Amino acid sequence: MIEKIDLSQVLNIAIEAGKEIIDVYNTEFEIEQKADESPLTIADRKSHQVIESQLYKQFPKIPVLSEEGKHQSYAKRQDWTYAWVVDPLDGTKEFIKRNGEFTVNIALIENGIPVLGVIYAPVLDIAYIAKKGVGSYKLDNVSDRTFSTEEEIIQGLKLPVSEKRDYISVVASRSHLSKETEEYVDRLREKYGEVDMTSAGSSLKLCLVAEGKADVYPRFAPTMEWDTAAGQAIVEQSGGTVVKVDNSEPLSYNKEDLLNPWFIVQHRKL
Structure with missing residues (x-):
């Protein structure tokens, strides 16, 4: 098909x-x-x-x-x-x-x-x-x-477009920044040192990871399947992953409950 x-x-x-x-x-x-x-x-x-x-x-x-x-x-x-x-x-x-x-x-x-x-x-x-x-x-x-x-x-x-940087680039939601996201970013700072955090709206966050402009997009807040499906295809076909926080399995679609679990988008394991 x-x-x-x-x-x-x-x-x-x-x-x-x-x-x-x-x-x-x-x-x-x-x-x-x-x-x-x-x-x-x-x-x-x-x-x-x-x-x-x-x-x-x-x-x-x-x-x-x-x-x-x-x-x-x-x-x-x-x-x-x-x-x-x-x-x-x-x-x-x-x-x-x-x-x-x-x-x-x-x-x-x-x-x-x-x-x-x-x-x-x-x-x-x-x-x-x-x-x-x-x-x-x-x-x-x-x-x-x-x-x-x-x-x-x-x-x-x-x-992706290769970008060399000596820090971790995080992209997060402009309108839905949760406490859990802030805690995740704090853990990255403890592990890697410098972390640059950028806010963006909509599915553009997934696109920034696919493009290579961001290393990771953590999402610890509600989303629906239509928020992420297209972005996940773009990330995965660029070599990245969109995985659930609790078991690191890829997000799946057309579920009985159309609500997504929390997830992390990245190109390299952090």
């Missing part, structure tokens, strides 16, 4: 969704509250509509599990071999703050494992793309382009 999916198809969908988000971003939009008290805007909905309709149009046999969509029961989902796991607007809080650090996340899951991922940051106009057997890539200035083939994507920057 994955061999039949060209990365350019998915990237074009993410870019189209990003344009819908930007149209709202440049207006005085209203903010709603979901049942879990997380914020929701019309940009979330517009992006979802574009992604879901285009995925079903181009890949009608693959179900879509989107944060803003209707979720089927696990009794039905457990039989899925493949599924799209989508966050139409990851980092709604960053969107509301207008700091540009929000993304469109689209991942393809095969038997619970992310095998393809596209993350697009509309304001930054940067895309991170990965596919099993192809690798991970970063592309700049994509909003004015329509991609026709996967070959165009692999002309981009191949990840």
Whole structure:
């Protein structure tokens, strides 16, 4: 199945969704509250509509599990071999703050494992793309382009990019920094000395590790499957890992409970 999916198809969908988000971003939009008290805007909905309709149009046999969509029961989902796991607007809080650090996340899951991922940051106009057997890539200035083939994507920057540094670079959540994360960083300081800590929003944190700009992203706070699926594909295809804190096994997807356990993203064991 994955061999039949060209990365350019998915990237074009993410870019189209990003344009819908930007149209709202440049207006005085209203903010709603979901049942879990997380914020929701019309940009979330517009992006979802574009992604879901285009995925079903181009890949009608693959179900879509989107944060803003209707979720089927696990009794039905457990039989899925493949599924799209989508966050139409990851980092709604960053969107509301207008700091540009929000993304469109689209991942393809095969038997619970992310095998393809596209993350697009509309304001930054940067895309991170990965596919099993192809690798991970970063592309700049994509909003004015329509991609026709996967070959165009692999002309981009191949990840990771080697960066020499004599300190540990940690990236952490801008909006969800927990006490446990701070304690983890303190332990790194005790073991390695200098630790540089950077804050970032949305799935860009996983992308920074995949790119090589950060060594580790510890997440000791709640996330959902659609927050991490695309980023995990990008990290893993760049040679990194996204593993659970309690047993060091990779995060898995399309579980009965769509809440992720705590996890650590890294390129080298710390």
